[in-house]
Amino acid sequence: MQLVVRVFNKYDGDDPALIAKMMARGDVIEVVADNHEWGRLDLTNPSWAILRAPISKAKAEAMKSADQDEFDPMGRIRAFHLDLEELIRRGYPIPTIEEAIATREAIAAEAEGQSRSEVKHSERYARATPIIDITEEDFDAAKKAKEPLIDPAIIG
Amino acid sequence: MATHTIGTGGDFSTPQLWEDDLPATMTEQRIGQLKNQEFTASGSVIDFSAHATTSSFNVIFECAAGASFKDNANVRTNALRYNSANGAAIRTTSTSGALRISGSVNHLTIRGIQIANSGSAYNNLGISQGGGASTTNLLIQDCIVEVMAGSAPAVQLSSGSGTLVVNCCIIQRNGSGDGFQWGGSTGTQVIGCTIVAPSNNTSSAQAANSNYQPITVKNCALFGFAVDADSLTSGSDYNATSFSDAGSTLPDNSPDHNVYDVAYDTTLFQQPSDSGGNHDFRLKSGNGLADAGIYDATNSPNDISGTVRANPPDIGAWELAAANQTVSPGLINNGVTLFDPAITTGGAVIAPGRISLSMIFYAPVITGGAITEIFTLAVDERSFAIDLFDDREIEPGIVDERSF
Numbered sequence: 347m348q349l350v351v352r353v354f355n356k357y358d359g360d361d362p363a364l365i366a367k368m369m370a371r372g373d374v375i376e377v378v379a380d381n382h383e384w385g386r387l388d389l390t391n392p393s394w395a396i397l398r399a400p401i402s403k404a405k406a407e408a409m410k411s412a413d414q415d416e417f418d419p420m421g422r423i424r425a426f427h428l429d430l431e432e433l434i435r436r437g438y439p440i441p442t443i444e445e446a447i448a449t450r451e452a453i454a455a456e457a458e459g460q461s462r463s464e465v466k467h468s469e470r471y472a473r474a475t476p477i478i479d480i481t482e483e484d485f486d487a488a489k490k491a492k493e494p495l496i497d498p499a500i501i502g
Numbered sequence: 503m504a505t506h507t508i509g510t511g512g513d514f515s516t517p518q519l520w521e522d523d524l525p526a527t528m529t530e531q532r533i534g535q536l537k538n539q540e541f542t543a544s545g546s547v548i549d550f551s552a553h554a555t556t557s558s559f560n561v562i563f564e565c566a567a568g569a570s571f572k573d574n575a576n577v578r579t580n581a582l583r584y585n586s587a588n589g590a591a592i593r594t595t596s597t598s599g600a601l602r603i604s605g606s607v608n609h610l611t612i613r614g615i616q617i618a619n620s621g622s623a624y625n626n627l628g629i630s631q632g633g634g635a636s637t638t639n640l641l642i643q644d645c646i647v648e649v650m651a652g653s654a655p656a657v658q659l660s661s662g663s664g665t666l667v668v669n670c671c672i673i674q675r676n677g678s679g680d681g682f683q684w685g686g687s688t689g690t691q692v693i694g695c696t697i698v699a700p701s702n703n704t705s706s707a708q709a710a711n712s713n714y715q716p717i718t719v720k721n722c723a724l725f726g727f728a729v730d731a732d733s734l735t736s737g738s739d740y741n742a743t744s745f746s747d748a749g750s751t752l753p754d755n756s757p758d759h760n761v762y763d764v765a766y767d768t769t770l771f772q773q774p775s776d777s778g779g780n781h782d783f784r785l786k787s788g789n790g791l792a793d794a795g796i797y798d799a800t801n802s803p804n805d806i807s808g809t810v811r812a813n814p815p816d817i818g819a820w821e822l823a824a825a826n827q828t829v830s831p832g833l834i835n836n837g838v839t840l841f842d843p844a845i846t847t848g849g850a851v852i853a854p855g856r857i858s859l860s861m862i863f864y865a866p867v868i869t870g871g872a873i874t875e876i877f878t879l880a881v882d883e884r885s886f887a888i889d890l891f892d893d894r895e896i897e898p899g900i901v902d903e904r905s906f
Binding site for chain 1: 503504506508509510511512513514515516518519522523525526529530532544545549551552598604605606632633634635
């Protein structure tokens with residue numbers, strides 16, 4: 347199965363309600379079959395890395411599950427994530443958090459007054475995204491459950 | 503503005519990948535257009551995370567040109583139910599809402615899409631909104647939403663304000679889930695919708711169910727549920743029920759536009775039973791819902807198929823195509839399909855910009871002087887056509903060939 351994974355957070359603030367509902371580094375956005383036909387912009391998106399792992403569909407799609415109580419405002423949009431730092435340590439060529447954020451900031455700066463989408467998908471930033479093969483052992487090692495979010499409005 | 507196609511051969515291969523490409527803070531309008539195929543997933547096919555929007559930097563999720571069930575050449579004869587063969591569609595097969603709104607995203611428009619859930623989990627919804635995912639100005643228009651199993655509502659919205667659901671056909675087949683359920687949303691309006699449980703099912707639920715906030719339901723056909731609705735606002739125009747006002751405790755306008763004692767059978771819809779899998783909620787002519795609504799030129803000038811609403815309109819998502827429809831200038835707009843129109847002298851003055859590529863006349867009879875000032879602007883750089891189908895009768899001199 348192939349997993350599309352975010353390489354930087356969509357939100358870097360400290361509002362737990364937004365943290366809960368925004369995709370973050372290591373979150374699996376989408377799961378597709380090995381023979382999936384990619385879109386024109388799927389493989390050049392600087393926000394993502396694509397991992398291919400020899401795992402079952404159910405195991406891969408479990409990475410897209412939300413927290414159990416999905417109607418909880420603090421319920422996370424993804425209950426699990428992949429620890430990309432762990433995968434980097436194991437030798438996989440995944441952008442570091444610093445590299446990913448630098449790209450994001452450069453896009454934001456250049457897109458001032460322009461179409462952000464056009465800048466993001468321009469040749470300057472549209473790095474060819476390699477499909478990185480990882481082992482099931484490394485997938486298992488990188489899979490982490492997220493810590494529960496505490497709503498600061500709740501006392502006690 | 504950035505418009506991207508979604509699907510095989512498109513910009514993004516799945517709806518979720520397009521959604522994730524939207525930034526947290528919108529700096530331009532973003533439009534995602536489904537190609538004509540069925541997108542399936544075991545969980546949500548598309549799950550909107552939080553996005554900061556404005557009325558200009560909004561999000562539209564729709565179909566590419568020609569890809570919607572509305573664009574199908576047989577849209578008027580196709581059964582009104584979820585059928586991915588008729589146009590772009592999304593369907594969840596196992597658990598969660600097929601289209602889910604997990605984060606706060608305002609100014610979101612969803613239109614012209616078929617949405618289904620065929621899973622049987624407790625949370626198998628067609629459209630769902632998660633806790634804390636407040637939305638303002640959510641518009642759901644011209645959609646078919648069908649839930650086939652499970653126990654959850656077909657559409658469930660939790661919080662926000664200004665939600666507008668227009669011309670949607672919501673089919674709840676699981677027997678225990680509501681058709682349309684809303685929680686803390688304020689100012690929600692449901693206009694020109696058909697919300698039904700198939701007639702052969704025994705539903706224990708409500709067609710329109712509010713947990714906390716009142717709602718306006720107007721020109722809606724609600725059938726097949728144990729309870730039609732609750733918590734309607736005093737301004738509601740509640741139509742198409744077999745319940746009496748006294749029994750329903752519903753607010754009532756004056757004059758009374760409600761319709762009572764309408765039989766829920768094949769005299770009302772083409773096929774209200776789903777026992778054969780061929781259910782079809784297109785309205786039939788000659789019943790009490792025809793021409794019984796209140797005209798709403800702002801929100802519902804056309805029906806779910808794009809057909810111009812009559813004045814007064816039919817109740818529900820489907821407008822019966824009136825034979826020899828009289829066309830007045832106010833009805834000529836982009837994207838309009840007119841069936842058997844008789845455009846009489848002075849009936850239509852089509853000024854520049856009032857007519858578009860997507861305008862289609864079926865079997866028109868256009869008499870002398872009926873259409874004036876077809877085009878006064880140069881058309882040399884634009885492809886332009888009016889398609890005239892079937893038994894067209896155009897008298898000489900009516901249409902200047904040079905205009906086409």
